[in-house]
Amino acid sequence: MDIYLPIAEISENVFVLLALGAGVGFLSGLFGVGGGFLTTPLLIFIGIPPAVAVATGANQTLAASVSGTIAHFRRGNVDFKMGGILVAGGIVGSVFGIWLFGLLRKLGQLELAISFAYVLLLGSLGPLMIIESWRAMRRQGATGLPQRKLHQHTWLHGLPLKMRFPKSRLYVSALLPLGLGCIVGVLSAIMGVGGGFIMVPAMIYLIGMPTLVVIGTSLFQIIFVTANVTFLQATQNQTVDVLLALILLVGAVIGAEFGTRFSARLRGEQLRALLGVIILAVGLKIFVDLFLPPFDLYSLAFAP
Amino acid sequence: MMGLRRLVFGLFALLAIVQPGPARAQALVADLSDHFIAITTGFIGTDVLLFGAIEGDGDVIVVLRGPTGKELVRRKSRVAGIFVNDKDMAFVNVPTFYSVSSNRPLAEILSTNVRMRHEIGFDTLRFTPERAAGAADLPLADTFRQALIRNKQNAELYVEDPGKVVFLGARLFRTRVYFPSNLPTGSYTADVYLVRDGAVISAQSTPLVVSKVGFGAEVYDFAYQWPMAYGALAVLLALFAGWIAALVFRRT
Numbered sequence: 001m002d003i004y005l006p007i008a009e010i011s012e013n014v015f016v017l018l019a020l021g022a023g024v025g026f027l028s029g030l031f032g033v034g035g036g037f038l039t040t041p042l043l044i045f046i047g048i049p050p051a052v053a054v055a056t057g058a059n060q061t062l063a064a065s066v067s068g069t070i071a072h073f074r075r076g077n078v079d080f081k082m083g084g085i086l087v088a089g090g091i092v093g094s095v096f097g098i099w100l101f102g103l104l105r106k107l108g109q110l111e112l113a114i115s116f117a118y119v120l121l122l123g124s125l126g127p128l129m130i131i132e133s134w135r136a137m138r139r140q141g142a143t144g145l146p147q148r149k150l151h152q153h154t155w156l157h158g159l160p161l162k163m164r165f166p167k168s169r170l171y172v173s174a175l176l177p178l179g180l181g182c183i184v185g186v187l188s189a190i191m192g193v194g195g196g197f198i199m200v201p202a203m204i205y206l207i208g209m210p211t212l213v214v215i216g217t218s219l220f221q222i223i224f225v226t227a228n229v230t231f232l233q234a235t236q237n238q239t240v241d242v243l244l245a246l247i248l249l250v251g252a253v254i255g256a257e258f259g260t261r262f263s264a265r266l267r268g269e270q271l272r273a274l275l276g277v278i279i280l281a282v283g284l285k286i287f288v289d290l291f292l293p294p295f296d297l298y299s300l301a302f303a304p
Numbered sequence: 305m306m307g308l309r310r311l312v313f314g315l316f317a318l319l320a321i322v323q324p325g326p327a328r329a330q331a332l333v334a335d336l337s338d339h340f341i342a343i344t345t346g347f348i349g350t351d352v353l354l355f356g357a358i359e360g361d362g363d364v365i366v367v368l369r370g371p372t373g374k375e376l377v378r379r380k381s382r383v384a385g386i387f388v389n390d391k392d393m394a395f396v397n398v399p400t401f402y403s404v405s406s407n408r409p410l411a412e413i414l415s416t417n418v419r420m421r422h423e424i425g426f427d428t429l430r431f432t433p434e435r436a437a438g439a440a441d442l443p444l445a446d447t448f449r450q451a452l453i454r455n456k457q458n459a460e461l462y463v464e465d466p467g468k469v470v471f472l473g474a475r476l477f478r479t480r481v482y483f484p485s486n487l488p489t490g491s492y493t494a495d496v497y498l499v500r501d502g503a504v505i506s507a508q509s510t511p512l513v514v515s516k517v518g519f520g521a522e523v524y525d526f527a528y529q530w531p532m533a534y535g536a537l538a539v540l541l542a543l544f545a546g547w548i549a550a551l552v553f554r555r556t
Binding site (some may be wrong): 228 | 343344345346347348375376377378379380381385386387388389392448451452454455456458459485488516518520521523524525527528531532534535536537538539541542545546547549550552553
């Protein structure tokens, strides 16, 4: 059954879209990730214009992040002070990102930039996850993890504008979360992702936040930044397809439910290795596509 | 004086073409099975039937033209192994949709000059580069022009189909025009030409409107006319849908 997507201006099979949403939702339920970094490339693979895929990806990530945020908020796992600074950085970054998005689109280099960004991110994230989980699997059997300090102090913590974050038990420079939020905001605008896959490791290893509040605080930031990206994409580029986002969400909600149930049967390291392989495969596909001669060297483009 | 006489003669010749004498009245009648194409949420493309009758013998050419607009053509080149957009050219007055069908190949029916006059056939389309090309750029402009037509053909928006017009007996004819799902909206015209001895002896123009209707149309109009409200609504809708989803699958 085909459905005409009003903003993408093409017809797609509604079951393909539901399956795509369900597949990504299953993975996000399985691994506890947002999945925006898979939604956007998959939408492009099935023929959605990249500009619409990115903007709609952000809109769908917003919807998908709500339930997680509610859950973490109830358990009190959100550091609002840290989150607020991450949001401030994220707003600045996403405003810049949307401007860059419009500029690249006008220059005809948007699709290339999106591909490059995905190759870089997926290409480094995938192998990292595989290596990390491989090491964890080998560590099994050996005695428990070595005792670590609360967090490592690096030169980053010595930057000016130091601030206390009682919830995270930290005294670090506010520039750290501000800069991180900003980078994630740019990625959100250009790639249509929430950016949790970057923010979470950075919060743990760079800022040194306790793992307990990391997920809730990053989701808190993602809600505000993807909302801002959705609004700016809609007002400046008219690329948010709400119908597409809703269909994806329906699939994602159902898929996530099954993913969560299934995850109980698998070990964490195996799960991470599997996700690493999937991420690497998508990254490789985008990388190879850059080198393949297109169907026609000439193409009709969006005329500003 | 010579110039004036030629002009007067030319005007008479033109009148003879567009206003056939009373003896030839109703040499051609034609109509469409639909004058309105609605792009609904379930739109997957549609066929429109064009049918008519001619008086006496002759060939029939049917041209469907969409509204004209600006099109941007980009060219990719290989840079360090990667295909990158490196040159573009904008054209104006480009028909968004253009379909020609006839009962015989166009070249057998009409000379290039006559086809040029009526814009019948891809090679006669009068769209031009937005910035006038210098003499040195003409071959490049032509390559981009060909690429535009080729891309439109691949999108099924430009079609040339000799043999698609079928005669039922000596007088009745019909043809089927396919409109794909990526159809641009606007006012179209269906022009039917009756050709005899290498000249267009009668022509008829019928309008056709392509418009988005229903839910999809409302979403589209809303997004473009009130982008702020649409953006805010998209945010609220996502928050609400996410909240509903969390309620439905509430975890303990």
